[in-house]
Amino acid sequence: MQIAIFGKYFKNERFAEIQQLFDCLAKKKIDILVYEKYLEEGKKSGIKVSSSAKTFTNYKDFSTQKVDYVIGIGGDGTMLMCLEFIRENAIPVIGINTGRLGFLASVPANEATHMIDELEKSHFSIDSRTVLQLESDKPELFGGIKYALNDFVIHKKNSSSMITIHTFVNGVFLNSYWSDGLIVSTPTGSTGYNLSCGGPILYPTSASLVITPIAPHNLNVRPIIISDSNVISFETEGRSSSYLATLDSRSESIQNEVQLAIRKADFKFNLIRLSNENYLQTLREKLMWGYDNRNFRNS
Numbered sequence: 001m002q003i004a005i006f007g008k009y010f011k012n013e014r015f016a017e018i019q020q021l022f023d024c025l026a027k028k029k030i031d032i033l034v035y036e037k038y039l040e041e042g043k044k045s046g047i048k049v050s051s052s053a054k055t056f057t058n059y060k061d062f063s064t065q066k067v068d069y070v071i072g073i074g075g076d077g078t079m080l081m082c083l084e085f086i087r088e089n090a091i092p093v094i095g096i097n098t099g100r101l102g103f104l105a106s107v108p109a110n111e112a113t114h115m116i117d118e119l120e121k122s123h124f125s126i127d128s129r130t131v132l133q134l135e136s137d138k139p140e141l142f143g144g145i146k147y148a149l150n151d152f153v154i155h156k157k158n159s160s161s162m163i164t165i166h167t168f169v170n171g172v173f174l175n176s177y178w179s180d181g182l183i184v185s186t187p188t189g190s191t192g193y194n195l196s197c198g199g200p201i202l203y204p205t206s207a208s209l210v211i212t213p214i215a216p217h218n219l220n221v222r223p224i225i226i227s228d229s230n231v232i233s234f235e236t237e238g239r240s241s242s243y244l245a246t247l248d249s250r251s252e253s254i255q256n257e258v259q260l261a262i263r264k265a266d267f268k269f270n271l272i273r274l275s276n277e278n279y280l281q282t283l284r285e286k287l288m289w290g291y292d293n294r295n296f297r298n299s
Contacts, residue, residue, distance in 0.1 A: 001120075002031040002066055004056070004091075006082055007073035010041035014098045017109040018073065019047055021096070024113040026050045028120070033065055038073070059085050059145075067091050069119055069272070075099020080248045083131065083149050083269055092126055094119070094272035101286055103191055106277055115274065123275045127204055130186045130228055133265040134247060138258050141245075148247035149269050150189030152262045154236060155181035155214065155244045157253065162217055163238035169230050174211075177221065181214040181243075184232055184262050188269075189248075191283070199223040204279055209264075233261035 003025065010018070025032055026049075036055040043049070056062045062085040070086060072078045072095040079095045086093065095105025096112050107115050118124055134146040156163045165177040185194035187202035190210060195201060199212035200223060211232065212223040226232075236243055236256050245254045254260070273279075284290065 001068050002033060003119075004033040004035075004062065004065070004067045004070045004085075005038070005073065006035045006070060006078065006085065007038040008078050008081060009074075010038060010045055010047070011098050012045050014109055015045060015047070017096075017098075017112055018042065021071075021073075021112040021116070022047065022049050024116050028116065030116070033062075033067060056085070059087060062086070063089060069094065071096060071115075072105055073098060074105060076101060076104045077249055079104035079271075080149050083147055083248075084145050086269070087147060088265075088267045090267050090270050092270040092272045094124075094274075103282060103286055104188070104271065106282060107274065118274050119272075124272050125275070127271040127273055127279070128268040129188045129204060129271055130207075130209075131265040131267060131269050132184065132186060132209075132247070132262055135231075135261045135263065136259060138254075141254065141258075142247055142250055142252055145250070146247065147265055148189075149186065150192050150248050151183050151185040151194060151246075153181060153183050153193065153214075153244075153246045154234060154260075155246070156238065157240065157242065157244045159238070159240050161239045162215075163236055163240075163243055166235040166237075167211065168233045168235075169226060171231075171233070174224075175221065177213045177216060178218065179213040179216040179221075182234075183210075183212040183214060185210050185212065186228075191287070194223075200225065201283070228264045231261055231263040233259070235259075 033054045036057045070093040072082045082093050096107050097105040098109050132148040165182045167174045183194050187204045190202040194212050197212050197214050199210050207228050208225050209228045210225050242253050242255050
């Protein structure tokens with residue numbers, strides 16, 4: 001078995017848990033492939049790693065390796081970045097949560113060794129999540145990394161004025177959104193930016209996308225859910241000659257005349273769920289449904 005480990009940056013306050021993870025992998029003689037920058041930061045902090053550990057820095061390095069599982073160490077942003085290395089290889093991913101919310105990175109840091117035991121025993125299930133793919137007449141956009149797990153967003157920039165986003169579904173006109181921007185979200189991303197802008201939560205296996213306007217001028221304009229088999233294209237105009245577009249956490253300034261379309265990618269992001277967790281439980285806990293935090297004063 002070979003496990004790849006990715007982290008954006010090393011957190012010293014999590015030193016003990018991360019060292020315990022590497023010690024567990026070494027004890028079980030599991031081969032590891034570690035993101036080079038993360039490994040360098042860890043070693044500077046005193047982390048001890050097996051001398052046989054290999055490193056990767058980019059997608060090409062990663063794709064030449066035989067990897068069984070990927071472990072993301074961080075928060076949900078770290079899990080999103082794992083997609084940049086995995087892409088169509090669709091290697092199952094599990095996240096150790098050293099961040100905050102942890103919808104995707106769901107394993108507490110102090111349970112990392114238990115997680116390795118569960119992986120060895122195959123005591124887990126796979127949630128196959130929809131991935132968005134950007135198509136454009138400018139293939140160099142986003143450095144050629146044209147995928148998103150959460151959402152694709154168009155947003156105004158450099159001006160307080162709204163922009164107009166003419167939106168089409170399979171070439172058929174849907175609406176002209178006069179707003180601060182527009183979100184196209186997957187079920188995975190529906191609990192993120194989409195939710196904060198009034199969009200609905202989509203169940204992970206719903207095979208749907210949601211189009212949600214950001215602060216629309218017309219209050220009767222509402223989010224719409226469509227099948228993820230559709231292709232959504234855009235024409236944008238405004239006082240500025242350009243706007244911002246994002247794929248998950250990556251953003252780029254794009255000229256109005258550039259043609260953009262979003263569709264479902266031909267592969268999935270395979271998220272590992274251990275046997276003691278499920279999506280509905282995570283939803284209740286992270287959104288604190290049913291939790292009453294009112295303070296009652298004794299009379």
